[in-house]
Amino acid sequence: MIRIDDLTKVVGARTLFAIDHLSIGACDKVGLIGDNGTGKTTFLRILSGLDTDYAGRVQMNDEISYLLNNLEDELGFISQRRFQQNCSGSPGEQQRLKLEHLLVDNKAFLLIDEPTSHLDIMQRKLLAKRLYSRNKGFILVSHDRDFINQTCTKIFELVNGKIEVYSGDYSFYLCEREKRYKCAEREYESYVKEKKRLLQVANAIKQQSAKVKTTPKRMGNSEARLHKMGGQQNKKKLDKQVKATLERVNQLEMKSKPYQNAAIKLNMDEREKIHSKVLIRAENLNKSFDSKVIFKNVNFAIDNTNKVALLGDNGSGKTTLLNMILNGETWTHPNLRIGYYSQLGETLDYTKTILDNVLPYSIYDQSMTRIILARLGFKTNDVFKQVNVLSDGEKAKVKLAKLLTGNFNYLVMDEPTNFLDIRAIEALEELLQGYDRPLLFVTHDVSFINNVADSLLLIENEKITGFEGNLQQYNEENEV
Template identity: 45%
Template sequence: MLFLECNNIKKYFGDRLIIDIESLRLYFEDRVGLVGVNGAGKTTLVNILSRRLEPDEGWVKLYGSYSYVSQLEPPKSKRISSEWASKFKVSSIWRESMSGGEKTRFKLAECFNSDSLMIFADEPTSNIDMEGIELIENRLAEYQGGLVVISHDRSFLDKLCNKIIEVENGKIKIYTGNYSEYSDQKAKESQRAQFEYKQYLNEKKRLEQVTADLKQKTKSIKKTPARMGNSEARLHKMGAQKAKASLARTVKNTRARIEHLEVKEKPLQQKVIKLDVADSKKIYSKVIIEGRNISKNFNAKVIFEDAEFNIDNGAKVALIGPNGCGKSTLLKMIINRDAGIEIAPGAKVGYFSQDMSIVDENLTILENVLADSIYQETFARIFLSRLLFKREDVFKKVSALSGGERVKVSFAKILLKDFNLLILDEPTNYLDIYSLDVIEEALRNYNSTLLFASHDRRFISAVADRIMTIDNHQIKIFNGNFEDYLAKRNQAPDNSLEDMKKQIFVLQNRLSEIIGRLSMPSKKDDLQALDREYHMVLNELKRLKAGC
């Protein structure tokens, strides 16, 4: 069933055409992920589609109710039902003192509370921890309406989307499937473009060779020999002229075929970014970072208590955990070499933080990156072009860049210096999807030690070979990748038969008590709550009995 349609949409910012769409139709069953580079116009497009922003040309029609979720805008209502507040694990009353993640969950709960047929969401997982992202994913997966979401979280787009709309140079291109399927289709498009370009070059080269051979053949036609009589000479000359004319026509036709070949532009071939730490800068200690008897608290809040950890040489460690558990605190303690923390001699630490203090706003992109770089300018410019800073873009002053662009410059500067230990705090925030792929590739090929905090599951899966967690004021390291860690974490507890029998006994007694209170309720009893508990206990009993 049709929910939205638009036609001949154009939107300008000054004299720059930001959005230029011939037509688009969305249906109630569509779950769309909008992707594109920073500044491509994704938010502008969503605002136009939701009729919150009028296009300069064209029209948009909506055929149902919708909700809009943005990081920057407050909710329409300051109170939601206790049911949806509970499902999103948030207070039912809006408070400005809420964390960023709590505010986003409140706004999404408000969407469900209003029974909207479509949800438009702009970066709903930004600055939210992994647990919060998974909660939002699960609720949106249960949602029966349509969805249009801007997100750089590829795992999020994989789980929720059945269409991907790519925004590039104001135009849109629609792909069926989730993000991984979109990525596969893009790879096939690239392979096809390479094949067609090669075919074009081969055919052009063949026709040019035909032209050259014909010209040479024309030159080889002999002139009339002097010994010939007049009649013979006249016949010979006429034959030569006819042959030359025929060859000239063939040359002309061949040139015309060259001119009418469909020109194929040379596809961009991405060069692999391999970051090598020179042998003279390598660390040969077995342990790069060691923590012993680490304690930290903020007033009454304890973060670490006699915690210990080791990070081995060459390890790529992802530090994960909920917001507020102490990830950034631990990284700063390592950088500052707090009491109990030792870093191997010879370590030269590169630190990426959210304040991006490593870049100089008064210098250009290229000047920033080349300062103290161990690589030549050519390599630096290749890396910057992969991050979508191309040609003259590298001469822009950092002060003129967007937040996402500054993040990319900070990354380039850190990765091209002679650091042999990288510590990164939430490095994927504000990066577009295409730049994420480049950074992942660079860090996978990085031949030294890496420690980073992140909530981006795809990024963690692609880069990390160790998982560090903070639990009950202690620091633990799992030797394995993210998938192995999740499999281990999700293993069912090995309950003995005796333990299960004890649980069944307790639940049976509770079930008898609930049935008694439902049969003869007192004035204080909440019958709805008792009924919900009855079904919950009954289902748990069935599960346990099935396992015995």
């Protein structure tokens, strides 16, 4: 059991979060979500005891184990046990070893930051099963929506310095979020309608007051006095009604208009598009490194209209295949202009602003370019920030904006969701759904695959097979 009272965390001059009261049960399986920079990892560090620089009270009645990012001792146990990392394998192998040591104790409440890092789809699925079947609870931070949905029965959203609690899985959270949006929309419409009605009433009374006649010139003194007294009383009464009506307007609880982005279509000039059916083709493709065979007599073709997800286990050759396509080891249409995104590649000028990195290479005007940047989180004056002050996640978004607005007729993307928070991933999905050119991408994010891809290339046992449809449709058809 964890109990939090009046917890406030300040970083510099900024209050990162202020949580009045929060209780977490010993068996609660919690997914902690929120934009990058809202304090998710800091919150876990406070619960783990690694961060004691806060105001308020945090009471823990259970043994806690943790796996947190960006720590020299990445895997820790509050009970003073320490895991000494001795793995020199790949990042995926190191992550699996850390998780194995974390999960071996089924009695501890877990705090886990980005547990799916470096894991492929099957490894994530197995990890989700193990976490969900544990007797004790956990709080995990992840940007993998499908993983959260498979493991968590409660969602904490860290937003505007507060934690909003949703008592269900991620699908429940999405439904509730939509309900809250619809409710806010109705409340705003009701507010606007009532305010308009009251202002119309006040205006009508004002007009009525203005029509109160002045004393006619030929009227006698006594009659004039009576007329004036009656008119003044009537006008005074009307003016009082106007004032009371306007006070009712001011007393209305102000409602802000809920904001929802309109869909964006990223269209290219038809003359710039390729109208050939096949854009990329491989025939009897082979690849090996020393004695390790990656591909053996592989044949495949990528059509002009497809948004293709390239899938396979870690080490199966996904990035190798992308590099072979980029290096001309497969046939590509001679008019293909490939835009390439890689988390390792560097395409930014750190001495320039965000806008100056994107706009000179954009096929769109400044207005449209800034709309795309805004969707990725760079609104108003944010575009004038220097790139050298940005976080890794923000730099990734600038690189993606540069790719999406560039003069390319085909995109190749290697792990585009890495470093992105859920809001940015959803924004990227929407932009790619409105992108009118084909693309090929690698990711282990199941939700992203299902929301963007309309076909798959699957690498397995040194072969590549194609499938028309997304991963959910593939799993249903193959009863996975």
